[in-house]
Amino acid sequence: MKRTLRVALILAASLLTFQGPLFAHHGNAAYDDKAPLTIKGTVTDFLWVNPHVQVYVDVKNDQGEVVHWGCETVSPSKLFRSGWTRDVLKAGDQVTITVYPAKSHAPVGLIRKVVLANGKELGTEEQTQ
Amino acid sequence: MNKCPKARLLIPAAALAAILSFSIAGFAQAGVSKSKASKNGDAVPASAPASDPTHNLSGIYEFFVRGIPDQGLYGSPSAKPPDMTPWAQARYDKAMPGYGPKATVDSNDPILHCNPSGIPRILVWPQPFEIVQTPDRVFMFFEHERVWRQIWIDGRGHPKDLEPTWMGDSIGKWEGDYFIVDTVGLNDKSWLDSFGHPHSEEAHVIERYRRPNPNLLTLEYTVDDPKAYKWPWRSDVKIYTLLRNDKAVMEELFCIPEEEDAFTKKIREPAAGKPPTQ
Numbered sequence: 455m456k457r458t459l460r461v462a463l464i465l466a467a468s469l470l471t472f473q474g475p476l477f478a479h480h481g482n483a484a485y486d487d488k489a490p491l492t493i494k495g496t497v498t499d500f501l502w503v504n505p506h507v508q509v510y511v512d513v514k515n516d517q518g519e520v521v522h523w524g525c526e527t528v529s530p531s532k533l534f535r536s537g538w539t540r541d542v543l544k545a546g547d548q549v550t551i552t553v554y555p556a557k558s559h560a561p562v563g564l565i566r567k568v569v570l571a572n573g574k575e576l577g578t579e580e581q582t583q
Numbered sequence: 584m585n586k587c588p589k590a591r592l593l594i595p596a597a598a599l600a601a602i603l604s605f606s607i608a609g610f611a612q613a614g615v616s617k618s619k620a621s622k623n624g625d626a627v628p629a630s631a632p633a634s635d636p637t638h639n640l641s642g643i644y645e646f647f648v649r650g651i652p653d654q655g656l657y658g659s660p661s662a663k664p665p666d667m668t669p670w671a672q673a674r675y676d677k678a679m680p681g682y683g684p685k686a687t688v689d690s691n692d693p694i695l696h697c698n699p700s701g702i703p704r705i706l707v708w709p710q711p712f713e714i715v716q717t718p719d720r721v722f723m724f725f726e727h728e729r730v731w732r733q734i735w736i737d738g739r740g741h742p743k744d745l746e747p748t749w750m751g752d753s754i755g756k757w758e759g760d761y762f763i764v765d766t767v768g769l770n771d772k773s774w775l776d777s778f779g780h781p782h783s784e785e786a787h788v789i790e791r792y793r794r795p796n797p798n799l800l801t802l803e804y805t806v807d808d809p810k811a812y813k814w815p816w817r818s819d820v821k822i823y824t825l826l827r828n829d830k831a832v833m834e835e836l837f838c839i840p841e842e843e844d845a846f847t848k849k850i851r852e853p854a855a856g857k858p859p860t861q
Contacts, residue, residue: 479681479692479694479695480695481686481687483681483682483686483687484688484851484855485854503845503846504843505842505846508846508850524849526846526850530836531711531726531836534834535826535832535834556856557688558688558855558856560854560856562850562854
């Protein structure tokens, strides 16, 4: 009984402290989850498709140049259950996106959070319970 | 790190409530049976009818992935595989998985070409599945890949001379609170897990499901594949939560080669350091 109680407590503690990793069917090894990056820009395209929803954003860098970012997140079905809809973003929207950037330094990232111009946050929690 | 306090607390809190209502005895009883399930061709005792309320697995569940050690987010039975045979080692050496000890940005995972995940890999995919029971079969419908399997519970055995398939041939029966699924007849084209471990056509998969309370489903499975592994690979306890009513919808998630290829060119390849192609 002691052992099983300990297991239950470990489970409970982990639930309260752990931020779920995002699952991409191709793996996450390309992304740096130790250095999340926040980018701000204008949506150019929003693809509500499998296997992963994609948000493309034009972002001005420190030199004033426009860099075209491609950001992926989970599947439409998981996002739907997390409160997203296929029209939640559209070209021209101003967004702030936190990503795990590609280790290759290409302007590509794995989305952790999107903040709309009105301040609404769109999360990408793995668990949809 | 990014913070989203409400979401971070509310979602685990709901899951926590579910866990805390989980019968502790459930963990105590959670051992994989050492008894051998029926081999190909043997009869399996008739199971309880699906109308038995204590033997009802129906519902839409999602693999519970949040922070449980070795829970298998990346779809592996457990952290430590059995020793491989030379046959399996040769296949494993060629595998370039996206997860696990050999994780690479340039994966050759067969699912990236829309090959089915197959049994048992799809069982531990973080995407919902629905269980539907009828008097003679238990059906599992998987949102991921939009595939399904049937588990015969009418007492039949496995057919002789099975042609290997992605999902294999499955028969099931109840043993107390456990629903035991016995699967053979798998082809060797799918990976056993997301870490690139192989399995052979000799793989014999035993799944043990239990529903300790209406909100939870647990699974332990064992892969007995003497062509590939020197001893049976026994999984950790995998935990699934019943989706809330407002979330309990099975969405369409086909693997479409055209969409998969487009995604690879636009996202995967640049992320892996390859120049984007149009």
